[in-house]
Amino acid sequence: MKKIAKLLCVFAALALAMPAMAQFNLKKAINSAKKVGEAVTLTDEDMNNYVKEYITWMDTHNKVCEPDHPYTQRLNKLTEGLTSVNGTPLNFKVYWVVDVNAFACADGSVRVFAALMDIMSDEELLGVIGHEVGHVANKHSKKAFKTALLASALKDGVGATGGTAAALTDSQLGDLGEALTNAKFSQKQENEADDYGYDFLKDNGKNPWAMSMSFKRLKAIQEEQGIGKTSKINQLFSSHPDLDKRIQRMEKRAKDEGITPPAQK
Numbered sequence: 001m002k003k004i005a006k007l008l009c010v011f012a013a014l015a016l017a018m019p020a021m022a023q024f025n026l027k028k029a030i031n032s033a034k035k036v037g038e039a040v041t042l043t044d045e046d047m048n049n050y051v052k053e054y055i056t057w058m059d060t061h062n063k064v065c066e067p068d069h070p071y072t073q074r075l076n077k078l079t080e081g082l083t084s085v086n087g088t089p090l091n092f093k094v095y096w097v098v099d100v101n102a103f104a105c106a107d108g109s110v111r112v113f114a115a116l117m118d119i120m121s122d123e124e125l126l127g128v129i130g131h132e133v134g135h136v137a138n139k140h141s142k143k144a145f146k147t148a149l150l151a152s153a154l155k156d157g158v159g160a161t162g163g164t165a166a167a168l169t170d171s172q173l174g175d176l177g178e179a180l181t182n183a184k185f186s187q188k189q190e191n192e193a194d195d196y197g198y199d200f201l202k203d204n205g206k207n208p209w210a211m212s213m214s215f216k217r218l219k220a221i222q223e224e225q226g227i228g229k230t231s232k233i234n235q236l237f238s239s240h241p242d243l244d245k246r247i248q249r250m251e252k253r254a255k256d257e258g259i260t261p262p263a264q265k
């Protein structure tokens with residue numbers, strides 16, 4: 001519990017650096033006067049290139065756990081059999097950082113933060129992953145990426161050479177990362193991601209109770225530490241709808257289908 005409290009104090013205080021982990025390396029401030037750029041046409045190829053550029057930048061600017069690291073081995077064992085979603089190959093990595101978070105990109109790249117792994121069981125982590133994969137499958141991640149791209153990194157338009165969208169600068173990639181971190185999904189999108197995540201886990205031989213278990217864990221942490229709705233823990237799953245409703249929805253599905261929850265360790 002002391003370890004959890006220490007982690008929560010860290011991210012609640014804007015994720016001040018800890019000796020054992022690198023801090024999540026995104027720009028801490030961006031121009032508040034953001035504007036969507038002039039009409040910009042982005043082809044699917046452009047979008048794919050920008051997503052690839054972004055995740056490469058993220059993997060370069062954050063410490064990625066090595067293949068033989070215990071965090072990586074745990075995640076690999078946990079996600080065994082989760083190879084693709086709607087034809088998009090999935091790949092998983094762990095960032096050794098203090099932020100309590102996880103995200104998935106439109107190209108199927110799923111990144112789980114070590115601090116989140118420290119406070120969640122395997123089943124709870126599966127719920128997080130199922131939810132994030134749900135956003136990919138429903139193209140929420142792609143839409144959010146495009147919106148953030150136009151509102152931050154490409155707010156002044158896109159330079160092109162020979163019909164190819166220009167590569168992003170380090171500064172633009174930092175702006176893009178910050179915009180994506182602060183992005184919010186709608187209530188409809190969150191419900192769609194939850195439902196898809198539930199089905200995705202079930203169809204791949206995982207217990208879908210993981211969805212409600214992950215929500216209950218986040219809620220318990222909030223209650224234990226007195227963290228408000230604006231905290232980064234809550235931002236992980238947004239507040240639309242609130243965790244109570246999401247827990248009820250996922251538990252009802254599992255009970256209606258006669259699925260037994262996993263044994264608590």
